[in-house]
Amino acid sequence: MEKVLQINNLSKNYGNLQAVNNVSFNVNKGDVYGILGPNGSGKTTTLAVVLGIINANSGDYQWFDEPFSKLARRRIGSLIETPNFYPYLTLWENLQIVAKIKDAPEKDINYALGVADLLKRKHTNFGHLSLGMKQRMSMAAVLIGDPEVLVLDEPTNGLDPEGFAEVRNIIQSQAKKGKTIILASHVLDEVEKVCSHVAILKSGELVANGRVGELLSSEETVIIHSEKMDVLKSILNDSVLTKEVYLEGEDLAVILNEGLGAGDLNAFCFEKGFSLSKILVKKQSLEDQFLQLVK
Amino acid sequence: MKKLLSLEKIKALSYPTFKTLMIIHFLLFFLVVLVVSRIHFSIPGFSVKGLYQFPNIWEFFPWVASWFNIFLTIVLITLVGNEFSFKTFRQNVIDGLSRNDLIKGKLILIFTIAVYTFLMVLIAVLIFGIIFTKEFSMNIIFENSYLILVYFVQAIGYMTLGLLFAVIFRNNALSIILFLVYFPVEGIIRLFFKSEYRAYFPLKIISNLTPKPEFLTIASEQSYTNASGNSSLDFSEMGILPEDLPLGITLAMAAGYIGFFIALATVLLNRRSL
Incomplete structure (x- = not known):
């Protein structure tokens, strides 16, 4: 080049x-x-x-x-x-x-x-x-x-x-x-x-x-909702799947490790006995990335 | 070189202030020489007409015009200062000129203005000289004509000093004020030096290129033989006129100072951010 x-x-x-x-x-x-x-x-x-x-x-x-x-x-x-x-x-x-x-x-x-x-x-x-x-x-x-x-x-x-x-x-x-x-x-x-x-x-x-x-695309945020959010948050925090888990309003925002997608997260939650009532993939805008970097 | 000349032509000739100031310069010079030519001394035996006759006029007109060189320098400072104020030097570099080109462009401008004022004085000398000289030959006409070339060097000297001030201070008002203040400041500084060194200061050297004509000698219509046998009044001997360096040395020193001003302006423009 x-x-x-x-x-x-x-x-x-x-x-x-x-x-x-x-x-x-x-x-x-x-x-x-x-x-x-x-x-x-x-x-x-x-x-x-x-x-x-x-x-x-x-x-x-x-x-x-x-x-x-x-x-x-x-x-x-x-x-x-x-x-x-x-x-x-x-x-x-x-x-x-x-x-x-x-x-x-x-x-x-x-x-x-x-x-x-x-x-x-x-x-x-x-x-x-x-x-x-x-x-x-x-x-x-x-x-x-x-x-x-x-x-x-x-x-x-x-x-x-x-x-x-x-x-x-x-x-x-x-x-x-x-x-x-x-x-x-x-x-x-x-x-x-x-x-x-x-x-x-x-x-x-x-x-x-x-x-x-x-x-x-380096980081994908998945917004999920389920019952017993505090327990789910704790499990996800200890999981090898996630980079960061935080509460976003009444939902949980999960940043997955590279190479993983919303499907992997859904399967993991199901395995652990959680049924997700909401699963939403939020691709980071440049603005999100920018604000995160210059914070 | 041709490109830089055409750039300076657009920048200067389309600048209303420049055109106005150059017209004022032209009119003021001719006004002064016309008014002085109409003055009549009431002292018997003295006449200003002698100043307008060949070969004295070669000394008198460049001396009068030398005062207006300061005016031309202010015009030059305005043009260079504008480049900093409008950030157009910066834009010229972004567009493809080198910083040395910026200096070269302004030197071309200085040279062009000096040629203009040289031609203005030359034409004035020829017109007034022919009108006021009753009897003349080619020898009388061209005797001392080299002084107009010295005047040309002086114009370049003042304007290169102005260029240096504009590059140092990058602001029209500040550069003009400090340039004008430098005249008395250098005069005061000279007082701290022994008399033999005083003539070597930059402004002294440049201003001495067109020394004040020996007015009293030139204006004296009487042929006077003094005790030493000279046929005219010698006011230098009488201690009325100051003694300066020989013209050759003054010219060489002036050329050295001009080179120094240009070199310093170039170094500063290259080293500092635009």
């Missing part, structure tokens, strides 16, 4: 604050890679370091199996934090600057403005746009030069639901074209719906990393 980005033991601190601590992960070609984490977890800092705008204290990173170079930068379209453009220039002039830097043809400007639904405003000064439009303008700039990789940091910030959906559509359409996308967000639904892989950061440290499907 062709590696697009390799991050090895990256650390960055601001005085006593450890913003990124020994983070390592790889992004392969074609991945839609989500970086999840609460505010201040180090998502933006990690991306800013790998894009060369913040210097790391230790560790290294490679783009396209090579040290980061000017040429590599032009293969990447990035949006970091807030949209950064010249407020006194029109959208066209701002994108002209981006196109010149990336050696991209000027026809890309119209295409990008069209995708971001800003073509009618191409002669408007950037400073006169609403926050949502500014964010869409950032997406337009990202698309200039038809980059192989898109690095998007909170791309839906400040967008209304319609804008949110539009940006999501842009991301999905780019992913369908086979582009590699790195998406930092704290909107779990966004990541879950769009990403194939996810890294979860907490206080600058990587706490989980893998395919979204794997992270979700």
Whole structure:
């Protein structure tokens, strides 16, 4: 698998604050890679370091199996934090600057403005746009030069639901074209719906990393109900089947060990003389997993 | 290089503040030289017209324009400071420029502004010189014309110092205030050094590239023979005018300082986060 980005033991601190601590992960070609984490977890800092705008204290990173170079930068379209453009220039002039830097043809400007639904405003000064439009303008700039990789940091910030959906559509359409996308967000639904892989950061440290499907299915919670719940809870706690058993309202929530399913649990309870009046498999959402990890 | 020039062209020429300030610079310079040309001394034997005649005008106009170099430096600081305020330096790097390209772009801008002001002064010198000089030959016209090139170096010197201030402080207002405050501060610091070292300070070196013309000598219409046999008043000998380093040394020192300002700005921009 062709590696697009390799991050090895990256650390960055601001005085006593450890913003990124020994983070390592790889992004392969074609991945839609989500970086999840609460505010201040180090998502933006990690991306800013790998894009060369913040210097790391230790560790290294490679783009396209090579040290980061000017040429590599032009293969990447990035949006970091807030949209950064010249407020006194029109959208066209701002994108002209981006196109010149990336050696991209000027026809890309119209295409990008069209995708971001800003073509009618191409002669408007950037400073006169609403926050949502500014964010869409950032997406337009990202698309200039038809980059192989898109690095998007909170791309839906400040967008209304319609804008949110539009940006999501842009991301999905780019992913369908086979582009590699790195998406930092704290909107779990966004990541879950769009990403194939996810890294979860907490206080600058990587706490989980893998395919979204794997992270979700690694633990399955089964909700059960029976008579004599206290006794059943005690039996299940001592059983080799379970990882964790806890009360959830009037029911018991059981997290099974890997490789086991609700059928195994049902058979075990039946063996022990318990008839289950309720058995419900609750697949963990990314939100459950995320909240559990960053707790 | 061509790409960086076209980028700076879009950034500067589409910036209304830049255009306004450059027009003000142009008008102010011509206003000053026009107003001064209309001044008449009531002192018999003195006339400012001598300042507008070849070859004195090569000394006088760059000296007047040198004051406006500070204005141009403020314009330059504004343009560089904006890049930090709008975080566009950061975006330019994300899009594919290197940090050295950012400095190169601003050096191209400095060079372009210096060429503009050089041409402005050159044209003004030729127009006013031809109007005010009654009898002239090619020799008289071009005598001292090298001073306009020295003025060009000075413009670059002030603006590279401005670039350094903007890179250090990353804020328009702070950089401009501290740049202006640096003038009296360096003057005070110089007082703590022996007189032979005072001429080597950066601002002193740069400002000495266009020394104040010997107004009294130039404005004197009388041919005066003093006790030592000189045919005009020598105010240096009379102790009225300060003694400075020879121009060659001043130029070499200025070039050294310009190189130092650029190198320091480059190192700072590379080492710090954007």
